[in-house]
Amino acid sequence: MPNAKRDPFASIDRLRPLITEEEIRNRTRELGAKISADYKGSDLLLVSVLKGGFVFLADLVRTIDIPLELDFMRVRSYGARSESSGVVEITADLTGPVEGKHVLFVEDIVDTGLTMTYLMRNIKTRHPADVRLCALLYKPERKLVDVPIDYLGFTIPNQFVVGYGLDYAEKHRNLPYIATMDDEPPG
Numbered sequence: 001m002p003n004a005k006r007d008p009f010a011s012i013d014r015l016r017p018l019i020t021e022e023e024i025r026n027r028t029r030e031l032g033a034k035i036s037a038d039y040k041g042s043d044l045l046l047v048s049v050l051k052g053g054f055v056f057l058a059d060l061v062r063t064i065d066i067p068l069e070l071d072f073m074r075v076r077s078y079g080a081r082s083e084s085s086g087v088v089e090i091t092a093d094l095t096g097p098v099e100g101k102h103v104l105f106v107e108d109i110v111d112t113g114l115t116m117t118y119l120m121r122n123i124k125t126r127h128p129a130d131v132r133l134c135a136l137l138y139k140p141e142r143k144l145v146d147v148p149i150d151y152l153g154f155t156i157p158n159q160f161v162v163g164y165g166l167d168y169a170e171k172h173r174n175l176p177y178i179a180t181m182d183d184e185p186p187g
């Protein structure tokens with residue numbers, strides 16, 4: 001029997017809503033309308049970075065009213081998150097070429113910026129028409145490298161957040177809103 005204090009499910013009362021479902025829905029609709037207008041008549045390919053990006057992607061695509069294609073990538077970062085080396089391994093790559101396409105990355109969060117810097121550089125070598133980024137969340141206090149975010153949902157403080165695709169020890173991705181997570185109580 002695991003120690004209840006260490007079980008992430010037992011910690012649900014440590015979650016405090018930061019961005020509500022309604023706020024996410026409204027902002028996503030605005031981003032979708034802007035993306036639809038900006039890419040009208042273009043060959044648009046949305047690329048989601050798994051796992052965290054899957055919820056935002058699913059909601060965002062349904063607010064975009066122009067034809068588009070979807071693909072997915074999965075990455076693994078080396079080193080502790082706090083002192084990330086910036087070395088990122090692509091563990092699942094796109095299923096097709098991006099040459100001539102307008103690539104729009106869809107991310108749940110830009111934290112240090114290292115993951116997106118690596119991925120954007122990598123995709124640019126494959127000769128897309130252009131590469132841009134749509135991110136739901138941005139934590140400027142954690143920034144190590146500048147990443148231009150073309151479509152941004154929310155800027156958030158330097159707090160650990162979960163929900164809406166983001167996890168703590170792989171849990172809480174299913175929470176329908178963004179919550180901060182308090183430190184574990186002592187004892």
Ligand code: PRP
Binds near residue numbers: 107109110111113115
């Ligand atoms: C998160 C997020 C981004 C990355 C951002 O993924 O989804 O891909 O971290 O961090 P950075 O700006 O510091 O590079 P994570 O590694 O937690 O994996 P997951 O999406 O599978 O949860």
